[in-house]
Amino acid sequence: MSKLVIESFRGFRSLELRSPGHIVLSGVPRAGRSDVIAALARVLLPESSRTGLAMSDLWQTTVAVVASGGAGPGEREEGGDSRPLTGTPPSSPVESRPFADVEVTLTDLDSELEQLFEGVLERCDLDGCAVTEDQALPAAAWCVRLAYRLMYDDEADVLEHLVYYPLVSNPAAGKYTRVPASIRRALPVVMLNAGRPLQLRAGSPLRRVIDELDPAAAAGAFDVLRARVTAAAEELAGHEAVAQAVGVALASGGVGASLSEATILTGQVGFRADDGSAEALLRSLQPTVNLDTAGPLALTSHGSTVTSMLGVAEAIMLATVPGAVILADDFGDQLDTANAEHLAARLRAGAGQVWLSTRRPEVARAFEPEELVRLTRHGGVRAWHRLKRPADRAGIRAMRQFHTQLLPALTSPTVAITEGPHDLVVYGTVDRQRLPAAAPLSAAGVRLVAAGTGQDGGIGEIPVVADLARSLGFRVIALIDRDKAEEQTIKQIEASCDVVVRLPPRTAIDGALLAGTNLAQVRAASATLTTFLSKDPADGVPDDRLVGAVTRSLHKKSLHGPFLEALIDETKTPPPMIVDVLNHVAAAASPSYSGPVVIDVPAMPQPGTAGRRDV
Template identity: 70%
Template sequence: MINSFRGWQHLELRSDGHVVLVGVPRAGRSDILAALSRVLLPESTRTNPVLADLWQSIALPTASSAIGEPESTEPSSGEHDLPAQTPASSPEASTFADIEVTLIDLDPELEQLFEGFLEPAGVDGCAVPEDQAEPAASWCVRLAYRLTHDADAETLEQVVYFPLASNPDVGTFSRVPAATRRALPVVALTAGRPLQLRAGSPLRRIIDELDPEAAGSAFEKLRTQVTGAAEELSGHAAVAEAVGVALASGGVGASLADTPIGTTQVGFRADDGSAEALLRTLQPTVHLDDAGPLALTNHGSTAAAAFGVAEAIMLATAPGAIILADDFGDQLDTANAEHFAAQLRASAGQVWLSTRRPEVARSFEPEELVRLTRHGGARACHRLQRPVEKAEIRAMRQLHTQLLPALTSPTVTIVEGPHDLVVYGTIDRQRLPHGAPLSAAGVRLIAAGTGQDGGIGEIPYVADLARQLGFRVIGLVDRDKAEGETIKALESSCDVVVRLPPKTAIEGALLAGASIAAVRAASAALLTYTSEDPAAGKPDLNVAAAVGARLHKKSLHEPFLAALFEETGTPPPLIVHVLDQVAAAASSSYPGPTTVDIQDLPAPADATDVA
C-alpha cells in the first residue's frame, strides 16, 4: 500500500505471486519498486530522501481558472484509480508519505525473527485482528516506511517500523532493525557493474554465503600480499630516488616536521590501506572469443547485463527469495531478455520487475501482468481477468502477438484482420516526412486476428481485453456489410469507432482517389506474383472492382501499394484522412463523436479517377 509517495497518491496492489509492471512512461513503474525497496532494503534508506519523494498536490489559484476533470474512458480495473490533477499554480508537497508491505508465507526462521510482530492473515493475505482470524490462519508481518516533511525546520525524516507496535500519528515507532531487514531474502537487481568484489555487492554476497571462512582467508591473503608488494615498490631504488628528489625540492622534506623526513618515511597503499579499499578498485575481466581477457565493460552493455542477471539468479535460490528489478531487459537482446526473465521467474519465490520489453512480459502468465497508465494526468493500474467464454479465450491469444508489443502505447487501434493492418501500417509509414505517423499520437495498430480467426465480430473481444489493460481503444472497420448488433457491440467495447464510407472495404479505400492510369500501372506490377494482370482488358468502370477482388483473394496488398505509391508519389488520400481521424480520437480529451463515419471523397475533377 502506497500513500502520497512520489507520483502515487494512493495505491493498493495485492499479489502472492510474481508481478511484472508494464505501461506507458511516467505511469509509476519505478516508483512502485522504489517503494518496495524503501521498506525491504536497508541500503535504500542510507541515503537522504528528497522532497520529490512526497506527493505533490496542486492548488488552483482561483475557482474560475479551473479546468474540469476529464471524464474517464477506462473500465473499472479492480484497483484504485486516481483522480486527475488540475493545472497548477504551485505544487505543495504532502507532509508525509506512507508505504506498507505485508509479507506472508514466512519460513520458520523468519517467523522467529519477527516474533512479537506477527499477525494472523486473512483470506486475501492481509493482516486481520486476532478475533476475526480463522482458527488455522497463517501468520504474516507488516513492515512500513514513513517519510515526514517538517516545512518549518525544512527537514525530511524517514523511519521503517512495525505498524503493529507503532502509532505514527503521535510519533511513536517500533523501528525495524537494519539487521532484520538484511535477513530478508530480498535481492535488488540494479543497473550497476556486475562481478564486483566489494562488500555488499551481489557477487560478494554469493562468495560469503558459499564459504565465509574461505572467503575471509582469501581476502586477508590479498591484503597481506598487496601490502607487501606496495612496501617493496616503495623501497625500490627507482621509486626511492624519485621520492628523494621530490623531498629535496624546495626543502619540503626538512620543513614538514621537526625532524627532516627521508625516502624511507614515504610509502604507498591502496586508499585507506584496507582490503575493501582495494576491492573497490578491482574490475572484472572476461575472455570471450578471440578478444583476450578484456575488461567486462569493453565487451559491451549486453554482456555486462547478462552477468548482472546471473548474479541475481544465483541469489534467487535462497528460500522465498524476492527479486526487485527495474527496467529489466533494457540492455539485453530480445532472446536473452526473455530467457533471463523466465529463469528469474523459475528461480525466485517472487519476482517484482518492471520492463518496457514485450519479450520480458512474455515470460509471465497473463494474470501476473500489471499495466500502469496515465489518462488525463491520472495514474491507474489494471490487471487481466481470467477468460470464461470461448471468444474471450480466442481474444487472449492476441495478448502475446498483438498487445504485448503495444504495452507502452497509450492507445491501440484495432482493425479487422491482417490485410487491413498491412494497408494502414504501410500507408502510415508512407506519410513521412510530410505527415506524422500514428505513433506520434501514441497509437499502435493491431489486428483482431492473424488469419481466419479475425473479422469485425472479433474486435469487441480484443477491445475488451485491451481495455482491461487500460488501453484507450479505437475500432477501425469497413462498412462493406449490413450493420446491426455488430456496431452496437463495437460502440460498447471501444472508446471510439471509425468507419469507412458505406459499402467500402479496405481494398476500395486504398484505390479511392487514384487515377485509372495509376491503378492499371500498379496492377501490371502484380504479374511478378500472379499469373495475370487483373486490370488487363477490363473497361475503366470495372478496373477498381477487379483489382480489389484480386488483392483480397491473393493477399497482394503490399506489392500493389508499393507500385501505386511509385506511380502517384502520394499515399491514398482516403486512408490518410482515416488515419488523421484516428490520431485525433487517440487523445483522452477527444471531444468528438464516439462513432466517426468517414464520408466519400469529393468527386475528382478527372472523370477517369476511381470514385
C-alpha cells in the first residue's frame, strides 16, 4: 500500500499518507489510530462489509448559531471529532457529511494479481502513486486503486457502502464499477484481530492456513468430524437415561399428544450442533492448551498474554505469504513488554508490509523512527506527524534522543523537557507526591523527559530534543535553570518550545530544591545521606557554607532523590518552588493556555538568608 487517502471518514476530514514500507501508528487518545486501520479494512477485507454501519462513520459537522462574531447564524463551524457529543445544545446541532471516501493504492503486484486487475491497472511514479500514461516514465510499474464509499440516503434514512475502482467509476454521476469480493479475498491481506486465536471457523487465520495447505484433506477431516459428532449425538439421544428423561418431559401435561396426532416416541427426539452444519460445530469448538503441569485447559484460562501471543503467531504464520500485508489495531495491548517488542519485530521482518496501531512504546521501538506516524488532536482537529531520515550529523545526534526520551511519551500530548537527569528526578519525585493536594502532571497530559541522560545532557540539548518533539506534534515546555545559562542558549530554547518555565536568576535545581526551608531541616535531611556516603555532607560545616556544601554533594553524587524524600519528611510538604514550577507546567499544557511564552518563577528565601530574595 503506497498511498492512503481518507476523506470525511469518522474523525478525519482529510488525511493522506504515503509509504512504500511499514507504518506504525501511535499518538494521543482520540486522534484516529483505530480509524485508520478501520478505513483500510473497509477497502481491503470483504468481511468488513458485514460489520454494522453507523452514522458516526461519517465525519461530523457542527452547525453553530453565533450571536455576534465568528460564524454567522446558521453557518457551519467544522470540527474533527469522530462522533457527535452527547448533550449537544439545540443551538449547535451535529450533522454528518453525506458520504465518506477511503482510497488505497496497491503496488508491487505479482503476475496473478495483475491479471485479476486487468483493465483497471494504472502506471505509477517512483513514489507508488498513480499517474496517467503520458506522465509515466518508460517501463513504469503498474498499480491499482481501490476505493470505499459510505453514503447516507437522507430520504430513505439508510447507510450504504461499496468498494469500487476509481479509474472506471464516476461517483459524481452515481456510477460505480464494484470490486468483487472474490478479488479482495485474493489479496494477501491479513487482519490481526484481538479476538480468540486458533479458531477452526471459516475465515479465521488458522482455517485459512489449513485450507491452503491441503484443501481436499481439510475438507475430509471436517467431514469425518461432522459424521462422528452426528453419530455420537444420535447415540446420546438413544441412551436409556436420556431417552427416559425425554419421555417424561413429553408426557408431562400431555404435551406430546398436543404436538402431534401421532404418539411421539422418545426416539423421535434427537440432538445436533446448532443448525446441523459442520461450520456451526466448528464455531463452538474452542482450543485447549497444555502448559506446565496444569493439563489441557481452555486457552482463556491461561491469561490474556498467552492468548495474544498465539494470536500474533497466527499472523506471523500468514505473513510468510510473499508480499503479505498485515493490519493490526492496538497491537501489544495484552502483551508484556518484551514480547510486545519481540513479536512486533517478527511481524515487521516477516511481512511484506505492516500497518499497525499501538499505544505501547515497545512496539514502536521495533520499527525505524521514520516508519512512525504520530497522530495528534488539537482543538478537535486531527493531524499527523512523521520524522524524516537524518541527512547530517546534527540529525543523527538528535535522533539519539528519540528512543530514550520521546518514545515513552508517544501517547502524551505534551512533553516537559528538563535539563538533565538530576532535574528530572527532582521534578518527578515532587510530582508523584502531589496527591491528594493536587493532581500530577499526567492528569494534564504531560510527560517529564530529560535533555539527555548523562554527559550528553544539559541546557544546550533542550533545543535538540524540543525540535524533535515538535516535529512529532508534541506541545513542548522547557524547564530551565538560570544559574549560568547564556542568553543565546535561552533564545534558542524559546524558539524551539511552546512555553519556557525559568527558575529565578542564579538558581539551579539544587537551590530550587532548598528554597523555603531552614538550616535545621537541611541538616536533618543531609544526615540521612550517610546511608550512601561515608560522611554527612553537612557534618562540621558552618551555617554560612551549609547550602553550598550540601548542593555540591547532591550534584556530584547524584543523591537528589533520597535527599528530597528526607527533606519532605522533615518539612511535611514538597519544596514550594518546585511545586510552583509544576503548577506553571500544568497550566501551560492546557490547549486553552494564553499566558506568556516565558514564565519566570519568583524567587524564595534560601536557608540562612534571613529573608533575602537575591540568592
